[in-house]
Amino acid sequence: MRALTHLRGLLGSILEKKGAEWPEKATIEPPKDKKFGDMACNIAMLTAGKLGRKPRELAEELARELLEADPGLSKVEVAGPGFLNVTFAPSFWQQTVEEVLEARQCFGKFNLGRGAKVQVEFVSANPTGPLHIGHGRGAAVGDSMARILRAMDYEVSTEYYINDAGRQMRLLGESIWVRLLELLEKPVAYPEDWYKGEYIIDLARELVTLKGKALADLPPAEAQDICYEYGMKSILDGIKKDLADFRVEHQVWFSEKSLVAAGAVERTLADLKARGLAYDKDGAAWMGTTQFGDDKDRVLRKSTGELTYFASDIAYHADKYARGFNTVVDIWGADHHGYIPRMKAAVQALGRAPEDLKVILVQLVNLMRGGEQIAMSTRAGQFETLADVCAEVGVDAARFMFLSRKSDSHLDFDLELVKQQSMDNPVYYVQYAFARICSLFAKAAERGVAKPAPSRELLARLDTPEDLDLMRFMEQYPDILASAALTLSPHVVSFYLRDLAGLLHRYYTMHPVLAAPDEALMRARMLLLEAVSVVVASGLELLGVNAPEKM
Structure with missing residues (x-):
C-alpha cells in the first residue's frame, strides 16, 4: 500500500508538470519476477501518445526524474517498450517494521468503506436439523467476511433468515x-x-x-403443529449454540413466517402489479423477470394459492433495502447458482441497481477420514454435524480449513490431516509461525533480553534478501485486506497468511536471532519478528482463528 501510494504520488506529480493526467488503465504492481525490482508501471506507454513522445524515450525520462525526486529509490530501469521497473532502497522497507509496531492490530486497516451500510446474510439453513459441515463453511465465510468489512470501515449487520414457513x-x-x-x-x-x-x-x-x-x-x-413448533425451537436453539461455539455472530434472526404474517409479501406483490411488473396468468401470479435479463418469467403465487419461495424472497429483500443498506450480500450454497438471475431481476424491480445485491456461492465440502470420503445426507440422517467436527479437530482448524480455498471451489476436508501437528497441516503451519516467535521472545525474557524499541539505526541492520522479503510482504497487508473486502473473498487473507508463514519459517532457519553475531543485529531481528507476529495475529483474528503462544 505505502509503496504503491508513494510511487503513484511521485509519478502523478511528474506527469502533472508535463501537462498529462493519470490514465485510467495505468497499473503499478509487483512484478512476477523479483529481478525486475519491487514495482512495475506501464504509465509511459499510456501517456506517450498524448504527450507526442515515444514510449521508451518518455520512460527513460521518467526514470531519471523519479531518481532525482526521491533518494529512497535505489534503482529505476526501463524494460521492453517502456515499462518502468522500480526498486526501493532498503530504508524504505525498513519503515514497514516501524509502521506495524506503531499501529499494532490496526495495521492494514483503513477507511475503505467510509461507513457504507452492508448486510451479510449467511447460513440461513432450514431449522429442520443440526448444522452440518457444509453449513460450517458458509458460516466461516460469512463471519470472516463481516470481520474484514468492519476492519475496513464498513458498517456491517449480520443476519440469519429463518425459513420457518413452507413445506x-x-x-x-x-x-x-x-x-x-x-x-x-x-x-x-x-x-x-x-x-x-x-x-x-x-x-x-x-x-x-x-x-x-x-x-x-x-x-x-x-x-x-405441536411437533413442528417444538422441533423447530429445539433445532434452532441448537443451531444458535453451534454457531456461537463456532465464533459466529448473527446480530439479527429474521423469521420468514413473520414476514408473511405481517402482510409484507402481499404488499410487495400488490406493488409489483401496480407498477406493471407482475401479472396473472393461468390462475397464477407471475413476475416479468425477463425484462430484467432473466431467461423466463417466474411464478409468485401458484394456481393453488400457495406463495412461492421467490415471492417471499422478494419481500424479504425489499425489507432489507428499506432498512437502509447500501449493499446486500447473500451467501448461498453453490446449488443455488441458477437462482441468481431471478433475484438480480427482483432487486431491479424493487428500484435498486443489480450490483446492490452481491451473491457469494459456497461449494460443497467433501468430508474425509484418512482419504476415505464420508457419506452425508441430512434427510437420511447420515451426516457429520458441525459440532461433531469441531469437537474432533477444534474450531481453529475447522474455520481455517473452510477458508483455505475460494468459497466456490470444492474443498476436501480430511479430519485426520487437520489433526496432525505438522507443516502439511495449513492451520498448524500458520499458527506455528506465531507460536514460534512467541517462544523466541519467551527465551529472550528468560535471558534478561527485553523487547527492543524501534530505531532507524537498528532497522538499518535488516538488509539481507530474507529481511527485505519479509518487510516487502508485510507492506502488502493493507492491499490484501482491501482486496478481500472489495471482492468479498476471505480466502485472500488465508492465502496471504500461509505465504507470510512460509517466509517466516524460511527466515528462522537461515538467520539466528538470539544467537546473532552481535547484539544490535539480534535486536533488529527481534523487531522484525515482532512485526511479523503482529500481522499474523491480525490476519488470524479476521479469520476467526486464535493465535496461540504455545503449540
Whole structure:
C-alpha cells in the first residue's frame, strides 16, 4: 500500500508538470519476477501518445526524474517498450517494521468503506436439523467476511433468515409425529421424503416425556403443529449454540413466517402489479423477470394459492433495502447458482441497481477420514454435524480449513490431516509461525533480553534478501485486506497468511536471532519478528482463528 501510494504520488506529480493526467488503465504492481525490482508501471506507454513522445524515450525520462525526486529509490530501469521497473532502497522497507509496531492490530486497516451500510446474510439453513459441515463453511465465510468489512470501515449487520414457513417445516412436524407414534407403538403411515435422522427420534422422545401419551390422541394436524413448533425451537436453539461455539455472530434472526404474517409479501406483490411488473396468468401470479435479463418469467403465487419461495424472497429483500443498506450480500450454497438471475431481476424491480445485491456461492465440502470420503445426507440422517467436527479437530482448524480455498471451489476436508501437528497441516503451519516467535521472545525474557524499541539505526541492520522479503510482504497487508473486502473473498487473507508463514519459517532457519553475531543485529531481528507476529495475529483474528503462544 505505502509503496504503491508513494510511487503513484511521485509519478502523478511528474506527469502533472508535463501537462498529462493519470490514465485510467495505468497499473503499478509487483512484478512476477523479483529481478525486475519491487514495482512495475506501464504509465509511459499510456501517456506517450498524448504527450507526442515515444514510449521508451518518455520512460527513460521518467526514470531519471523519479531518481532525482526521491533518494529512497535505489534503482529505476526501463524494460521492453517502456515499462518502468522500480526498486526501493532498503530504508524504505525498513519503515514497514516501524509502521506495524506503531499501529499494532490496526495495521492494514483503513477507511475503505467510509461507513457504507452492508448486510451479510449467511447460513440461513432450514431449522429442520443440526448444522452440518457444509453449513460450517458458509458460516466461516460469512463471519470472516463481516470481520474484514468492519476492519475496513464498513458498517456491517449480520443476519440469519429463518425459513420457518413452507413445506419443509410441515415435513419436520410430520417426521417427528411419525416417530412419536412409533415410540407409542401406534400405527404409522410414513410421509414421502421425511427426515430420518436420530435427532428426530430424540425430539419425539422428549415430546412424549413432556406431553405424555395424550399427544397421540389429538387430531393429526394439531399434533403435527405441536411437533413442528417444538422441533423447530429445539433445532434452532441448537443451531444458535453451534454457531456461537463456532465464533459466529448473527446480530439479527429474521423469521420468514413473520414476514408473511405481517402482510409484507402481499404488499410487495400488490406493488409489483401496480407498477406493471407482475401479472396473472393461468390462475397464477407471475413476475416479468425477463425484462430484467432473466431467461423466463417466474411464478409468485401458484394456481393453488400457495406463495412461492421467490415471492417471499422478494419481500424479504425489499425489507432489507428499506432498512437502509447500501449493499446486500447473500451467501448461498453453490446449488443455488441458477437462482441468481431471478433475484438480480427482483432487486431491479424493487428500484435498486443489480450490483446492490452481491451473491457469494459456497461449494460443497467433501468430508474425509484418512482419504476415505464420508457419506452425508441430512434427510437420511447420515451426516457429520458441525459440532461433531469441531469437537474432533477444534474450531481453529475447522474455520481455517473452510477458508483455505475460494468459497466456490470444492474443498476436501480430511479430519485426520487437520489433526496432525505438522507443516502439511495449513492451520498448524500458520499458527506455528506465531507460536514460534512467541517462544523466541519467551527465551529472550528468560535471558534478561527485553523487547527492543524501534530505531532507524537498528532497522538499518535488516538488509539481507530474507529481511527485505519479509518487510516487502508485510507492506502488502493493507492491499490484501482491501482486496478481500472489495471482492468479498476471505480466502485472500488465508492465502496471504500461509505465504507470510512460509517466509517466516524460511527466515528462522537461515538467520539466528538470539544467537546473532552481535547484539544490535539480534535486536533488529527481534523487531522484525515482532512485526511479523503482529500481522499474523491480525490476519488470524479476521479469520476467526486464535493465535496461540504455545503449540
